[in-house]
Amino acid sequence: MGFVRVPRDIKQVKPKFVGPLNKRQTYTMAIGIGLGLCGYFISKPTIGASNAIFVLIALMLPVVFCGLFEKDNRYVEDILKDYINVKFKRPGVRVFKTQNMYRYMHKKIYEKEVLEVDDLEEKKSWIGEREKELKNIWK
Structure with missing residues (x-):
């Protein structure tokens, strides 16, 4: 069969x-x-x-x-x-990009702490210079 x-x-x-x-x-x-x-x-x-x-x-x-x-x-x-x-x-490589939140936070903390300290020092030096000028004027 x-x-x-x-x-x-x-x-x-x-x-x-x-x-x-x-x-x-x-x-x-x-x-x-x-x-x-x-x-x-x-x-x-x-x-x-x-x-x-x-x-x-x-x-x-x-x-x-x-x-x-x-x-x-x-x-x-x-x-x-x-x-x-x-x-x-089509493009050959498709890159997956993310935002690095730690880098962003580090940058903000740096701006807040370091740059504000620099601003305060500039302000203090400016105030000191103004005080000297005023003392010289009033003498």
Whole structure:
């Protein structure tokens, strides 16, 4: 008796379109083969048949790769779109800045204690100078 394996995750089941390929894979294979053959026949008279094969491969592989490769139910264009967003469109480093309340309190205490002492000394010296001037005047 024959058995059919049923995957546990229903997302892994993809309807087949032509043979073992689904629609997306079939379309990208057709587009890739079409581009490769066009490139081959255009470049064959100028660079020769053996070098035109490399043109065929260079044109066909990226398209076919985009159709066949899938990781975590995400295709290549989704992964590239996210990569471009993270690397180029959005800022690279997001810095979390907080206010240091201890530095703020230290600065306020410094201003209150040290600078007021300086002000008092200036006032005392000013009053002392005024007293000397007044004593000189009244003499």
